[in-house]
Amino acid sequence: MRLFCSLLAIPLLLAVSGFAQSQPTINLDTIDKTVDPCVDFYQYACGNWLKTTEIPADQTSWGSFVDIRERNAGVMRQILEKAAAGGPGRDAITQKIGDYYGSCIDESAANAHGVDPLKPELKRIANAKDKAGLIEAVARVQMIGPNPLFNFYASPDLHSANDVIAYIDQGGLSLPDRDYYLKDDPKMAAARKSLVEYATQLFTLIGQTPKQAEDSAQAVLRIETALAKASMDRTARRDPKTRDHKMTRAEAAALAPNFYLDRYFAAMGTPQFSTLNVTNPDFFKQANGVLQSEPLDALRTYVTWHLIDGAAPWLSQPFVDANFNMQKTLTGQSEIKSKPN
Numbered sequence: 001m002r003l004f005c006s007l008l009a010i011p012l013l014l015a016v017s018g019f020a021q022s023q024p025t026i027n028l029d030t031i032d033k034t035v036d037p038c039v040d041f042y043q044y045a046c047g048n049w050l051k052t053t054e055i056p057a058d059q060t061s062w063g064s065f066v067d068i069r070e071r072n073a074g075v076m077r078q079i080l081e082k083a084a085a086g087g088p089g090r091d092a093i094t095q096k097i098g099d100y101y102g103s104c105i106d107e108s109a110a111n112a113h114g115v116d117p118l119k120p121e122l123k124r125i126a127n128a129k130d131k132a133g134l135i136e137a138v139a140r141v142q143m144i145g146p147n148p149l150f151n152f153y154a155s156p157d158l159h160s161a162n163d164v165i166a167y168i169d170q171g172g173l174s175l176p177d178r179d180y181y182l183k184d185d186p187k188m189a190a191a192r193k194s195l196v197e198y199a200t201q202l203f204t205l206i207g208q209t210p211k212q213a214e215d216s217a218q219a220v221l222r223i224e225t226a227l228a229k230a231s232m233d234r235t236a237r238r239d240p241k242t243r244d245h246k247m248t249r250a251e252a253a254a255l256a257p258n259f260y261l262d263r264y265f266a267a268m269g270t271p272q273f274s275t276l277n278v279t280n281p282d283f284f285k286q287a288n289g290v291l292q293s294e295p296l297d298a299l300r301t302y303v304t305w306h307l308i309d310g311a312a313p314w315l316s317q318p319f320v321d322a323n324f325n326m327q328k329t330l331t332g333q334s335e336i337k338s339k340p341n
Contacts, residue, residue, distance in 0.1 A: 057335035105339060111316045115206050118311055122206065125303050131291060134299055135260040139267035141303060146310030147171050148303045149227075150259070150287070152268065158244050158277065166276035168252065168261075170231045170283040173224050174199075174309060176330065181221075181228035191330065196221055198326040202308045205318055219298045220305045223290065230286035243279045252276055256284035258291035 032047025043050075055062045083090065083098030090098065103109070115122075121144065128134040138149050151171035157163040175181060180191050196217045203213035236242050253261045255278065278284060291299070312323035324336045 058333065058337040060331040060333045107317075107339070110314070114316045115308075115319075117315070118206070118307065121307055122304060125300055125307065128296070128300060131258065131296055131299065132260045132263055134296065134303065135264050136267040137303055139264050141307050141310075143268065144307070144310070146306040148306035150284070152264075155277075157246070158240060159246070165246075166270070166273055167279055168276060168284070169279040170227070170287075172227045172287075172306075173231070174220070174306070175224070178228040178231040178233060181225045192221065194326060194329045198322055199305060199309075201322040202305070202312060202319065205322070206304075206308060216301045216305070219301045223294060223298065223302045226290045227283075227287055230283045230290070232280045232283065243277075245278045245281050246275060247278055248275055249273065252278050252284075255281060256288040258288045259284065 030046060030049035032044055032051075035044040035047055037044040053062060059066065080098070080101045083094045084102045086095075086098065121140070124140060125134070125137045128137050141148055142152065149172040151167075151169040153167050153169070154164050155167050157165045173181070174195060175191055180188050182188075196214075199217035199220050200210075200213045203216045204210060208216060232242065247255075249261070249265075253259075294302075308319075309323070312319040314320075320336070324333075327333060
């Protein structure tokens, strides 16, 4: 987990290192003075920028905020590279951060190890003896990064901004939106086909036979399609009232008993709490049925998929390439973003 790991080091390093940053300036060349600002201020302010700017090949979009993000990333990379360079002036914390960053960007080691870093987690999922045990594996995967099945997070109480409470929410999809699973237009159908091909690749890379990998990919698509059907669409989610369903922890557990929420919260190591917001109760009711009807092996496959998909950008080159090709299909990004050497 090379670049991801390096980003984790940044807040620590900022606390112990100072750095100078040049002040950005406003570029007046972006203004199109042929446009009357009283008629179309947007074209006046941005017209020349729109005419001359191209999206970089390694980006999915471009704008002033993306430019700022990239500039900040460059500054942070310099800080981390300085920490990794060594020297007698490093204190213990800077040394740890520099060494951590160096291990994160070690492409040779990543290529040498292949899928080995994931094997303990893959074994944990495979060893789930029943669906209740699998929920604990789901919690473990979520703590690593991916979010199979649903989302769990903390956010301000919709009725009291001074209070932060637990939320459980719809989730568990690999494609960007429920419509990718449910609509039959060519773009969505192509995305589903690409997802199956990509999943087949990754399952093959972790050691499954081509037939097993294809069956696994189809199981992922089947389960995620069922979760998509249970999900609220984007338009409905814009209304805060549709996402306001505060209830007790016991009520949430009773709403979807096959989620084994008490075991899930224990596995997540949450503090004690008595109430939470269930953002989309209908999702949990319907997904509860998916957990009931799907065999344990298929659910293990689904959780395994989210683990390997989430880790793919940080593993060996075949995983990285497969993941990027999928992202290229979804976003149009034509070049993979370069990594530090």
